[in-house]
């Protein structure tokens with residue numbers, strides 16, 4: 001792979017995705033030892049919950065305890081906006097490679113085009129490319145469409161509106177979940193309440209693209225991971241690819257449901273709930289026919305706020321499972337320990353650095 005240098009002369013080739021159009025066979029660098037072909041030994045599937053159901057809070061608590069992942073319908077996000085965001089993402093990833101590379105993430109940067117960040121934790125590369133947005137994507141939009149002001153504006157408007165709507169829904173979902181565990185605003189003061197003005201909650205939008213793959217069973221779209229967030233809302237479009245790891249069963253596909261959003265409990269929500277709600281391992285597989293795009297919205301607590309198991313969920317039989325940790329600290333622990341990050345902050349486990 002060519003090395004890409006910026007004007008600060010940093011070598012950024014470890015951020016650059018493969019030129020997927022230029023290869024007819026799966027390169028060795030992207031060939032995973034174990035096949036992603038799977039035959040789950042179960043008929044059970046990730047619950048689909050109607051948010052207008054009077055029993056919704058109880059259903060999402062049960063789904064979060066048993067699966068850590070569920071789909072929601074009647075969530076109030078306009079279908080038109082979900083489709084428009086998907087179209088904008090597709091338009092971006094269809095741009096010529098040199099255009100996308102103009103908006104490449106920088107070494108320390110958080111936003112822009114590049115490989116999945118978890119690539120650093122695996123020896124094989126993934127069959128995907130991503131684009132991260134935090135707030136206004138205007139700077140990158142001008143790099144992507146330098147001569148087309150109206151495309152820039154349209155892209156920014158859609159992505160900003162999408163983040164705004166996701167933020168509202170995420171807040172609602174988090175309070176539904178916490179309420180179903182018996183927690184209220186007094187127990188989680190740092191979390192934005194309906195009328196309270198609180199500190200800034202970091203959010204990020206991750207556009208994922210999984211190009212058509214010549215040998216999908218030996219490739220990996222996005223390798224197994226848990227999300228570090230409090231909660232993640234995923235718009236997975238109509239093409240399947242997302243799978244969750246279910247204890248005793250194996251990888252279970254999350255079949256796309258028209259208009260639904262996939263909700264995943266993140267590691268920090270798992271900590272806050274003292275282990276009651278699961279942050280489930282998930283991955284994305286690829287296919288030979290369709291270019292799949294997904295849009296993940298991650299919502300976290302204020303960066304420096306220490307998150308610890310809620311006092312109300314601690315008693316003699318349920319001691320605090322985790323030590324307090326801020327999101328900032330947790331992200332750096334995750335960078336080192338990756339899928340063992342939660343284990344590394346458990347009160348009852350010692351693991352080597």
Ligand SMILES: O=C(O)CCC(=O)C(=O)O
Pocket residue numbers: 206208222227234236241242243282283284293294296
């Ligand atoms: O594309 C998908 O289905 C999964 C995306 C995901 O897990 C992520 O962006 O963290």
Ligand SMILES: [Fe+2]
Pocket residue numbers: 225226227282296
């Ligand atoms: Fe994820």
